[in-house]
Amino acid sequence: MRMRTRAAYGFLTPYLLIFAAFWVWPIVYSFYLSFLATRIQPWRFNPGMTWGRLVVDPAFANALKNTLIILVIQVPVMIALATLLAVLLNSQLLRARGIMRFAFFAPVVVGEAAYAAVFRLMFNADFGVVNKLITGIGLPRVDWFASPTAAMALIIMAVTWRWVGYNAIIILSGLQAIPNDVYEAATLDRVSKPRQFFFITLPLLKPIILFCVVLSVIGTMQLFAEPFLITNRGGPGGATETLGLFLYRQGFTVLNFGYASAVAYTIAALAIFISLVNLWIGRSPK
Amino acid sequence: MRTTLGGAALALVLTAGAAPAFAQSGEITVWSWNVAASALEATVEGFNAEHPDVKVTVQDLGNDQVFDRTLAGCAAGGGGLPDVLSIENHEAEIFWAQFPDCFTNLKELGYTEEIASGFPEFKRVELEVGDAAYAMPWDSGPVVMFYRRDFYEKAGVKPEDIKTWDDFTEAGKKIAEANPGVVMTRADFNGDAEWFRMIANEQGCGYFSNDASSITINQPACVAALDAVKKMYDAGIITAADWNEKIQANTAGTAASQMYGGWYEGTIRNNSPDLAGKWGIYRMPSVTADGPRAANLGGSSLAIPTVSKNKKAAWAFVNYTLGTNEGQVTMLREFGLVPSLLSALDDPYMQEPQPYWGGQKVWVDILETLDEIEPSRGTPFFGDADGIMIAVQTRYLTGEFASAQEALDDAANQIALVTGLPIAE
Amino acid sequence: MRSKSVSTLRRSIALHAVMVPLAIVWLFPIWMMVVFSTMPENAIFSPNIHLIPSDRFWANFNVLQGDTNFLRAIFISVVVALVYTVLSVMLTSMAGWALARYAFIGKGMVLTIILGTLTLPYFVVVIPQFIMVARDFGLANTWFALIVPPLFNSLGVLFMRQSFSMMPADLFDAARVEGVREWRIFLFVAMPLARPTLAALSIILFLASWNNYLWPLLINNRPDMMTAPVALGSLIGLTKVSWGGIMVGAVLLTAPMIAVFILLQRHFIAGIAAGAVK
Numbered sequence: 008m009r010m011r012t013r014a015a016y017g018f019l020t021p022y023l024l025i026f027a028a029f030w031v032w033p034i035v036y037s038f039y040l041s042f043l044a045t046r047i048q049p050w051r052f053n054p055g056m057t058w059g060r061l062v063v064d065p066a067f068a069n070a071l072k073n074t075l076i077i078l079v080i081q082v083p084v085m086i087a088l089a090t091l092l093a094v095l096l097n098s099q100l101l102r103a104r105g106i107m108r109f110a111f112f113a114p115v116v117v118g119e120a121a122y123a124a125v126f127r128l129m130f131n132a133d134f135g136v137v138n139k140l141i142t143g144i145g146l147p148r149v150d151w152f153a154s155p156t157a158a159m160a161l162i163i164m165a166v167t168w169r170w171v172g173y174n175a176i177i178i179l180s181g182l183q184a185i186p187n188d189v190y191e192a193a194t195l196d197r198v199s200k201p202r203q204f205f206f207i208t209l210p211l212l213k214p215i216i217l218f219c220v221v222l223s224v225i226g227t228m229q230l231f232a233e234p235f236l237i238t239n240r241g242g243p244g245g246a247t248e249t250l251g252l253f254l255y256r257q258g259f260t261v262l263n264f265g266y267a268s269a270v271a272y273t274i275a276a277l278a279i280f281i282s283l284v285n286l287w288i289g290r291s292p293k
Numbered sequence: 294m295r296t297t298l299g300g301a302a303l304a305l306v307l308t309a310g311a312a313p314a315f316a317q318s319g320e321i322t323v324w325s326w327n328v329a330a331s332a333l334e335a336t337v338e339g340f341n342a343e344h345p346d347v348k349v350t351v352q353d354l355g356n357d358q359v360f361d362r363t364l365a366g367c368a369a370g371g372g373g374l375p376d377v378l379s380i381e382n383h384e385a386e387i388f389w390a391q392f393p394d395c396f397t398n399l400k401e402l403g404y405t406e407e408i409a410s411g412f413p414e415f416k417r418v419e420l421e422v423g424d425a426a427y428a429m430p431w432d433s434g435p436v437v438m439f440y441r442r443d444f445y446e447k448a449g450v451k452p453e454d455i456k457t458w459d460d461f462t463e464a465g466k467k468i469a470e471a472n473p474g475v476v477m478t479r480a481d482f483n484g485d486a487e488w489f490r491m492i493a494n495e496q497g498c499g500y501f502s503n504d505a506s507s508i509t510i511n512q513p514a515c516v517a518a519l520d521a522v523k524k525m526y527d528a529g530i531i532t533a534a535d536w537n538e539k540i541q542a543n544t545a546g547t548a549a550s551q552m553y554g555g556w557y558e559g560t561i562r563n564n565s566p567d568l569a570g571k572w573g574i575y576r577m578p579s580v581t582a583d584g585p586r587a588a589n590l591g592g593s594s595l596a597i598p599t600v601s602k603n604k605k606a607a608w609a610f611v612n613y614t615l616g617t618n619e620g621q622v623t624m625l626r627e628f629g630l631v632p633s634l635l636s637a638l639d640d641p642y643m644q645e646p647q648p649y650w651g652g653q654k655v656w657v658d659i660l661e662t663l664d665e666i667e668p669s670r671g672t673p674f675f676g677d678a679d680g681i682m683i684a685v686q687t688r689y690l691t692g693e694f695a696s697a698q699e700a701l702d703d704a705a706n707q708i709a710l711v712t713g714l715p716i717a718e
Numbered sequence: 719m720r721s722k723s724v725s726t727l728r729r730s731i732a733l734h735a736v737m738v739p740l741a742i743v744w745l746f747p748i749w750m751m752v753v754f755s756t757m758p759e760n761a762i763f764s765p766n767i768h769l770i771p772s773d774r775f776w777a778n779f780n781v782l783q784g785d786t787n788f789l790r791a792i793f794i795s796v797v798v799a800l801v802y803t804v805l806s807v808m809l810t811s812m813a814g815w816a817l818a819r820y821a822f823i824g825k826g827m828v829l830t831i832i833l834g835t836l837t838l839p840y841f842v843v844v845i846p847q848f849i850m851v852a853r854d855f856g857l858a859n860t861w862f863a864l865i866v867p868p869l870f871n872s873l874g875v876l877f878m879r880q881s882f883s884m885m886p887a888d889l890f891d892a893a894r895v896e897g898v899r900e901w902r903i904f905l906f907v908a909m910p911l912a913r914p915t916l917a918a919l920s921i922i923l924f925l926a927s928w929n930n931y932l933w934p935l936l937i938n939n940r941p942d943m944m945t946a947p948v949a950l951g952s953l954i955g956l957t958k959v960s961w962g963g964i965m966v967g968a969v970l971l972t973a974p975m976i977a978v979f980i981l982l983q984r985h986f987i988a989g990i991a992a993g994a995v996k
Contacts, residue, residue: 155687155691256680262368
């Protein structure tokens with residue numbers, strides 16, 4: 008037995024060392040940093056400059072607001088679309104299934120830098136293909152990077168394009184785990200297809216959909232590369248500045264590590280809080 | 294060690310401009326951006342004539358990236374930094390405030406008071422702290438209006454008649470009418486506040502007071518500047534475009550004017566060679582008909598990080614490129630960078646008519662504004678203030694504030710919160 | 719029976735009426751990436767619509783290569799992703815094995831900490847990680863900085879633990895009775911059995927490393943140590959670089975992953991779906 012315990016520690020130790028050094032310790036250290044004023048050497052204890060500022064900082068409030076807007080609009084739209092796609096991709100009637108899957112799953116492998124560059128070009132106000140198509144059918148052109156609303160819409164579209172397939176894969180796997188006889192019985196009882204979807208499929212998928220929601224919430228809370236690269240650092244004028252980008256700016260362009268750590272902890276607390284609310288909403292009624 | 298350094302300094306002073314008394318060798322790497330990088334590259338040939346054994350590599354990383362990476366590098370104790378760094382003057386003070394140990398005091402390498410006094414005082418103030426000089430002034434950015442002669446002519450607009458921003462707006466409407474698809478001008482409303490800064494500086498106002506002790510962004514002159522921007526925006530004569538999109542508009546012929554520092558001369562000339570003869574310049578308009586018509590935008594300096602393994606070669610390069618007329622005039626000729634070095638301004642090249650600009654003596658016109666420019670200090674908090682101003686500008690342009698005064702009061706309060714500085718009375 | 723097939727047909731038409739346009743919209747950006755990468759600069763910024771690839775791919779590639787040495791960036795990305803994947807699979811398999819198959823003091827605590835911190839956003843640690851690796855260790859711009867800190871990722875631990883714990887215990891007990899050493903059991907009995915899981919995990923880790931943007935952006939500020947996504951991102955916002963060149967970079971960054979996706983689709987999907995199957 009003692010031999011086996013030693014073996015267990017032997018297997019575990021290499022990973023644990025890395026885990027402790029690059030995950031656990033930074034989490035603790037970050038908490039400590041969040042109480043320090045770090046703008047002028049030497050760093051000193053002054054939570055008023057970090058947590059105190061957080062409460063009253065309009066720029067933080069703006070980033071929080073933008074993140075919540077994305078959260079409230081983008082996450083439900085994307086999850087609904089992902090569910091729809093999963094159901095439709097699972098349909099026996101679908102032709103060219105391979106190409107269809109490829110169309111929606113391929114964006115998952117496209118890196119942020121690559122797709123950001125493509126979106127920048129496609130949505131260029133003067134020469135972008137999207138505006139050419141829009142004006143081609145007689146609609147007014149949209150200044151995608153200059154109008155705050157349009158820029159926000161652009162970020163939401165981009166993130167949805169990239170991640171809907173990812174969620175559809177997860178939901179599809181849940182869908183395929185539902186035994187077929189459930190539907191066969193329902194069909195025999197003359198339950199219509201839409202009713203089957205709402206009264207059988209959705210309740211069975213609920214845990215998986217909630218899982219997707221939690222993943223998306225965490226993802227949105229740290230959304231960074233898209234507003235950094237597509238809307239040029241949260242433009243226009245901070246209209247698409249997310250919490251992730253705000254943290255980057257505080258941490259690495261004005262170099263305020265203490266304040267950035269307080270922001271990081273707030274992001275984490277919000278992510279956990281929203282996830283818990285989701286789980287609470289989705290708890291099994293007993 | 295001290296004596297050797299002193300000796301080296303002495304040697305440099307004695308031989309400035311002439312062949313060096315001792316040869317430098319090795320490789321140095323320089324970080325810069327856009328035309329500034331190209332300009333530095335253009336001086337390498339002349340530098341190598343004097344120092345054949347130094348191999349200079351200029352890397353163009355883009356303006357934001359150089360700043361971000363330099364900060365990150367200094368935060369990492371200097372790791373990864375090159376031998377020579379380009380630093381924009383108004384962004385410079387954050388470096389000396391946070392990381393004084395990251396940069397070499399150039400005076401230890403031979404940057405004597407005699408050399409330093411060859412630069413105007415307002416270029417030096419942001420680069421020197423006490424006895425230490427962390428960077429050497431490079432270029433300045435006297436603002437002018439660049440314009441398309443053909444578009445203006447077609448609308449019957451004469452640039453000399455444009456004295457105020459209201460004149461500019463009226464002209465813009467005529468030009469758009471006469472040239473379908475052309476917009477009077479562009480401003481980076483998405484990620485910058487350069488038009489506000491230029492007009493504010495013209496009116497004698499900036500984010501901070503020049504002793505860096507208080508916030509002045511909500512002073513009347515700044516309010517007038519933001520007001521002017523908003524009027525032009527509302528009239529539809531300025532549309533949003535970032536640096537790249539402005540260039541695209543220039544080459545595609547959809548912009549009738551661009552306002553920038555004199556260094557934009559090189560950008561237009563190099564990016565749109567086909568448009569030779571079609572561009573010209575005139576002085577920036579003012580708020581009132583007899584108001585000031587000069588401002589500065591941009592202007593940079595070169596610094597040497599302490600981690601550089603070849604500081605002597607780095608200094609030799611910096612001193613050649615920035616400290617000699619030959620270096621400075623090369624950068625002007627090739628890429629339109631306006632020298633800070635006062636003696637370079639007397640170079641005969643400045644008086645020549647420029648074929649690209651339709652024979653206009655653009656440098657005479659650009660340089661004559663130099664004396665009228667009000668200094669404007671960046672302070673260590675420039676990044677904070679600029680970020681806040683960009684956001685406030687967007688909110689104001691989209692109608693969120695009742696007046697420019699209200700918008701700038703809001704900006705001033707935010708800057709006060711972030712920096713702890715008082716708002717000037 | 720007739721009415722049934724008519725209704726099936728109608729449903730099929732409705733299904734494709736939704737899916738075909740959606741699929742076209744979703745494929746469009748990837749298609750445009752390819753188109754842009756083959757176009758000369760003045761065609762990208764022209765008033766006409768171009769939807770068909772042109773023939774300037776090589777010319778654009780040469781511009782890109784001249785501007786950033788993109789091949790070196792790709793090389794760095796490949797090495798980092800490969801080494802990271804191998805190391806992470808090894809480390810997390812071992813840890814997963816220990817947590818699945820042994821009882822030892824502290825096991826509950828280790829599991830709780832791993833699970834409890836799983837949902838924390840990476841942003842919480844990025845600043846202290848940066849301070850530690852760059853300033854305290856002085857390891858900015860090194861292979862170590864690119865590869866080792868991201869190894870903390872605990873997804874593989876849970877993934878492998880689940881795979882190992884579903885294997886029948888007799889198998890390992892039989893080997894033990896024969897006196898086979900623990901590490902040999904792990905290496906030669908358990909690991910081969912976990913092959914499908916290992917394949918899925920490897921693909922996910924490789925993809926994560928290949929596309930990782932924020933950490934390499936922060937920790938390596940020297941142009942010759944940039945990974946491909948960082949090199950590409952750094953071009954956006956420059957003046958001299960052609961967008962055609964940037965698009966070539968985007969294609970080079972994306973094409974290998976698309977190939978992996980097509981060839982190993984099953985493992986790939988299993989890897990993504992596994993996150994949800996708890």
